[in-house]
Amino acid sequence: MxxxxxxxxxxxxxxxxxxxxxxxxxxxxxxxxxxxxxxxxxxxxxxxxxxxxxxFINFLRVLGLTTEAEARAAGGSGAKIDFARYLLNSIIYCGLIAGFQTLFCAMAGYAFARLRFPGRDAVFAILIAALMVPPIFTLLPNFILVKDLGLINTMAGMVAPTILMTPFAVFFLRQFFLSLPRDVEEAAILDGNGPWGIFWRIALPMSRGPLITIGLTTIVWAWKDFLWPLLVGRGEDNRLVTVALGVFRQQSPNTAPDWTGLMAASTLSVLPVLILLVFMGKRLVQSLNFTGSK
Amino acid sequence: MKTKRRDDRRAAWWFLLPVLVGFAVFYGYPAIRGAWYSVTDYTMLNQPSFVGADNYTELARDGEFWHSLLVTVWYVVLNIGSQTLLALGVASLMHRLTRSTVLRAALLLPWLVPNVTVGLLWMWLLDTNLGFVNHLLTSLGVGPVGFLTDATWAMPSVAAINTWAYTGYTALLLYAGMLQIPQYLYESAAIDGANEWRMFRRITLPLLRPVLALVLVVSLIGSFQIFDTIAVTTFGGPVSATRVIYYFIYEQAFRYFHMGYAAAAAICLALILGVLTAIQMRLLRASRSDLA
Structure with missing residues (x-):
């Protein structure tokens, strides 16, 4: 056959x-x-x-490892470019957001799934309604808020709107916690554990898979972030890879762009996700089955 | 029992504290502020002053605004059309040929890459003088074509770029849906002598419909918010040919500092997306119950 x-x-x-x-x-x-x-x-x-x-000169010069004269001779514009720094900034940005957002959303998801308190369903419904609010709607006011707080060009300002929560992660993790069998937790209660003890010792270890899924997805999205970090983190010190690529493109003359430099920088922006794909490819592919409904 | 309930309540607020603060400060409060800005004259330098519905009536008369909506719809049609059809094809091929994880990972790569990188990469490939695609075309005796510099070609080119970036991802979502279709249906159809095309029409397509509808709406919502690719390739040009609604709002706010006006335009876009998201929620429920 x-x-x-x-x-x-x-x-x-x-x-x-x-x-x-x-x-x-x-x-x-x-x-x-x-x-x-x-x-x-x-x-x-x-x-x-x-x-x-x-x-390798194009890589060296976008990583800021050559002198200005050498960079110019190899086709650069002479503007300061330091992708080593931008890569580090992006990695810090992704790590902060993925780590904290996953933890906080897991805490909330657990509370919505397991704890009993007045107004639970109403609060959850309001959070889920935020899923319907498109980012552009909150983008302008958030920019003004961050500006008023004096956080422009700081990492704090860049991560602020996403580090605490995203409605989808709360929703997704609540669904998962609801599906966990209750008897293990009930046994832990009999052993004298409070909600915190159960959350840390039982619920979190049992949900390693979904937590990694949410964490990975968050890393990917954060790595791709462009508009918000462009508005808030344009300064040299906290510039992310994506923003730096945009700035590099704008500084490059339109008639004869610095293609070799731009492609070297683009390659550097792909490298980390390629590494992620090689080591976590299976998880990433599986995560689509979960988050397909995102 | 009573004591346990009281304990829960106290613990619950601590569990929820970070999320509630994040929600209130970066979702709730800005949503209200955004609505307020949309009825004010505000340039970030002055205090917002109430102007009633002026921003909205001005939007209704603004040719640039309507043009940007039109251009966005044109993009969505091109992008979603090609992307969905291609993804459906790729997913069916995978479904009938292989379950290789390596292949799936390779298909996912363009989606993992920042849109900014995708934009730059294709700007180079599509460059009029030195780009690889025009190199191929000229060796075939066609072109060169100014893919991103010609007003007619710019939008189809941007749509093609994002189709390249998102087809693999979309295909994997559809493929995940296809895996839920019971295998025996295909086996018995094969015994009955049905060919692949017939199986696709009679088994895959009807049973995939809830998943397909959901994926379609999710892509549609994403597609309406196209910005990054345009922000690095065409900057909305040539002559507004790619000035999509997101880019229009971005320019109004951060280039001309018409914050109130931009907020009003953002609310119009939010309404469109809100309707699409509401449809998505309905489909989400529908697809759950169908495939549970």
Whole structure:
């Protein structure tokens, strides 16, 4: 049966699948290939899969590891660019948001699922209504609020709106805690544990999977964040990778953009998620089954 | 029993404290402030002064606003249309061919990358003089085409870029839905001599419908909020060809400092998205009950 199925139709299906895969992956290859090309060769050396004369200079100069003169000679504009710093900023930003947001939302999700207190359902309904509020609606007032608090160009201002909560995570984790069997918790109550004890010692360890799912998804979204950090964290010190890429693009002359530098910087922005994909690929793929309803 | 209940109440507020503070300060309060700004004249330099519905009546007369809505809808149609069809195709191929995790991870890669990176990457590939795509086209005797610099091509190009970025992700969501369809349906259809196309039409498509509808609405909501790609590639140009509603609001607020006006436009967009989200919620409930 199987072998007979390996007929024209199946071969054709595989060809379609592989074509799609090539179209998906090739642009990344071309990005790396351009990053490895000397800027002066772009006009002459733009056809082969590999550059004739590969160089790491573009990476070095966007990482701020060359002198200004060297960067200029390699095609840079001379403006200060330090992607080592921007990468670090992005990693801190993602770590802070993913860590705290997951913890706080787990606490709230647990309270909504298990604790009994007056007004529980009403408060939960209001939180869920926030799912319907599109980010653009709160973006302008939040910007003014952060500006009034004097937090422009600080990491605190950048993480403020997301570090405490996101309605979806509360909703998602509450659903999970509701599905946990109650008897383990009841046994813990008999052992004299209060709500905190049960949460830390029982509920959290039992929900490692969903917590990792939410944490990973949050990291991915935070890594992609652009508009909010652009408005609040444009300054050199706290600039994220995405914002730095946008600024780099704007500083680059429109007539002859610094393509090799831009592609080197773009490659650096992909590297961390690629590492995440290699080590956590299976989890990430599975997380789509959970969050598909997001 | 009574004592336990009182304990819960005290603990519950501590459990909820961070989330409630975050909600009140960064969702509730700004929502009210945003609504207030939309009926004021406010430039961030003056105190907001009440102007009634002026911002809204001005929006209704503003050709640029309507143009941005039109352009957004054009983008959504192009993007969602191509993305959904392609994703459906890829998901069906995967469903009938392989369960490889490596393949799925590879398909996910463009979605994991920041939109800003995607925009830059494709700006380079689509560059009129040196871009790889035009290199291919000229070797075939066509072009070069100014994909992002020609007013006719700019929006289809942006839509294609984001279709590239999101098709794999969408396909995986649909694929997850397909995995819930019982395998025996396909086996018995195969015994009855049905071909793949017929199985797709008669089994996959009808049983996937709740998931498909949900994925469609989620993509639609995301698609309406396109901003990043345009903010690094075309800046809304050439001649407003890609000035989508998000970009319009962004420029009104942070380039011209018409905060009140921008807030009013944001509320109009929020209403559109609110309707779409309400539909999503309904579908969420529907799909749960269908596949439970």
């Amino acid at each position: 199987r072998t007979r199925n390996l007929s024209a139709g199946r071969v054709f299906a595989w060809i379609a699948m592989i074509t799609f895969l090539v179209v998906t992956i090739f642009p990344f290859w071309w990005m790396v290939r351009t990053a490895l090309t000397p800027a002066g060769d772009l006009f002459t050396d733009n056809a082969g899969l590999l550059p004739h004369d590969p160089t």
